[in-house]
Amino acid sequence: MKKNTSLEKRKTFRHGDLRNALVTAGLEMARAGGPNAVILREATRQAGVAPNAAYRHFAGQAELLDAVRAACLSRVAAAIEDEMKKNKAGRNPQAFARKSLHAVGMGYLGFAMREPGMFRTAFSVPPPVHSPDPAHTASMGLNPFQLLSLALDRMQESGLLNRKDRKGAEYLAWSTVHGLALLALEGPLHKMPREMVLALGERLVVMVERGLS
Template sequence: MAYHHGDLAAALVESGLELTRSGGPDALTIREVTRRVGVTPNAAYRHFPDRQALLRAVSAAIEVRMATGMAADRGLATPRQRLRAVGLGYLAFALAEPGWFATAFFGAGDTSPESVLDSPAYLALADALDLMVHIGDLAPSARTGATWSCWSTVHGFAELALRGPLRHVDRAELWVLAEQAVDTVIAGLPPVG
């Protein structure tokens, strides 16, 4: 991808996306990104003060793509079905794009609970849970705990499937297990009353 007097920052992020897709966060270097774009490393520093800043921008772009895949069909009959679609969308993205998944969640540095509150993946989950509270299908007092229970389930499952004992399981069988994990956590969410 040669850069031709356009948006250099966007070109650098796009190059970073290409690198991290297969290589995860360790594949991203200023030297390689700028080489692919056709500029000197110094040109990158006008837009990103260091590798970490570029990695944060790449991670943010990945999360937008992930959230797009997590977007629940608004035509689904119930909020629980929407929440299920969000959870399965998260897992589908993680399994299809392990390099991007690792970059988004382990490459950018700040992994504090506060840092995720405005991430697109978190917001997709929050929207689904907020709808459940709004229609009376989830107790408001359970909302915060539900967020972390749901996210922990899908994220933990993704890690087990990508790097843990489930990594050798056949994909069809793995997906059945993924659906069971999502269904189990949703079934455990307390309805109002």
Template sequence: MTTADRPYHHGELPEALIDAGLRLSRAGGAAALTLRAVTREAGVSATAAYRHFTDHDHLRRDTARRTRRALADTMLATIAELGTDLPAAETAVQRLRGVGLGYIRFALDEPGWFDLAFSMPDDPTATPDDAPGPFELLMESLDAMVATGVLSPDRRPGAEWACWGSVHGFADLVARGPLRDQERVVVDQLGRNVVEAVIAGVVAGSLDALRGPQA
């Protein structure tokens, strides 16, 4: 940079760099988050950034963790919207439904952040705070289904990967694949269908008494 670094109080620069990375990746996805672009956005030199982040990947990992926090927040908001004031078994299924629908909603609403969220080899549970991340919310919902008798214990091992793979695959088709130009109302319905198919596949039984309202 040819201009002087923007002044930051002690300890504020790392947060400012992550905030800059969030702005850039929100608009342009993971590819937009370069060290040069982030430092320019924050108004500081690369030398200043290196005092807090060892390299570009370090900054990118920390920023990706923030997007996973946003993803988890969307999941929790979706669960709350669906409502969980139900008997325990129905609540457990409803939580899994909210996890899946929230994941797809985030991919639709925040495609840039969705692109960044899992773009780095990193612990998928890692978030910038102690709140549960997306993967932990999925694990908790499946464990609750076992505890309430909805999901057989012998079907629990590995169920998280079947769920995540199915929903992530659909979300990726929407965010970057052949469904990206579909109307939102169409994609929302397809997403609900995918999530219901995932739930039915996990429990491998009738969910007639447990299904939420059908669109």
């Protein structure tokens, strides 16, 4: 299967891997300019193919965007996992639980600062939340939401959170970091330096940890 990634004019009539090529091109556009920048015709151009060819693989631009978004979500999950891998479960479960929650929050925010376009794309349009769809997940097989749930479970199991407060805590924790990320990316805080945003993020995660229980 020839990975006809870019311009090199193919001699074969078939492309071989068009769908993937389109998603890749779209991903690059999303990275550079967010969801609004993922243009169908441009993707076909980069793949060296006629605009209509895209319709053999996607029902329309919206569906292409959907695929690109899934890819972006996967990157977010990977970033969180990387952050979580930095600390292993030691003999203190409470400390581990706290570190996990911290890693989720900061991994999320860190990715948002590093890859604004992808981040904005990942959350631009409603994806289902409970989906074992492998496209949304990273190596661990969990999407960002599930990674957060995992961290909160650790909080509960280690006694930092009682059952009542645990319920729906995902949404509360998620709201905070997501809100800061968007305020910093496309909201009134977009001129705030990244380091300051991340510093605010630290305070935010602490606030969540204290406020949840």
